[in-house]
Amino acid sequence: MSALDFAPFDVGSMLNSASTAKCSSPVAASVADLDDFADWGKGADFRGFQRVRAGGVAEVAAVAGVETSTRPWSAPLAAFAEAPRPQFIVEETWDELVWEAIQVDDVWGQQALDLGWDQHDLFGCHPTPWVADGSRDGLVALIVSLKSPVRITAVETDCITLQPISGPPMRFRSRKPAGQSLLWTAYSFGSGP
Template identity: 35%
Template structure:
């Protein structure tokens, strides 16, 4: 009879080994208030990950490609992701939102455009982020608002599949969001004194 799976023993055994993960993904993972065992995992440079992905097959290679694709929202998203944190939000939350937005854009941006997703579908939120209205949340705001960390694992014209660390799948369905604004508009630094 097989013994029961012990997650703490698994984490302890794996924490000493380097993990093949991109630096952008690792920063996001580390910033998401993970246990100390996860934060202690050393990062491996992205070039190494791309070489491993080449062996894994074409779909993995595309996921980790170093090619830069110009996306319609790059002129807004990239400057905003490097901007200072507004005073109305905690810095760790702002970092999580900006890191997740950049990660989703890099990994799923081109596919989202091909599937007909708009910038509001991906990066929409309520215009006053202090007052959370989930009916205005796009994909990124929905991911950050969940209690369990998830990753986008599939994207179609109507939905995105979100998978947690246990393999449970949740679905985010596209819907009209007439009152939503872009994250970079809602989380912009207020003008004036």
């Protein structure tokens, strides 16, 4: 099954297998804590990503499995992935934010673009990201802010379905809030309190 296929999954078998599915991690997790959800698919990939994070966007893209893209957000996302961590964000959260942005673009970016989703829907955030109110979060910022691992299971014209490790699916819908910024602008060099 490819990452673009939608299929219900058995959470119990996901927890007891060495799945390679793409999914998010808890925001507050340290690198050592990532083993708690490694069976759900991301732990080893994310640790590999963290090890080469300082090596530049080409190495990060290779670890994440990203191919060269022509989507409108390709160039700013590549620069964002290579940018140094702002001082106002802890390293684990920064790595998670960059990881999720790359994964969303790599696995779902083209399908989302084809269905009418734009860079604000996927990569939007509050213009002052240290103000964690979530009111202007796009998909990536939302995924990183959640306390439980989730995976994207479907992208449709009106919603993106997120499946938490337990519980019912969640639906993300385009909101286009006033004053929304993009990750690569809000987290750029010189931003911060």
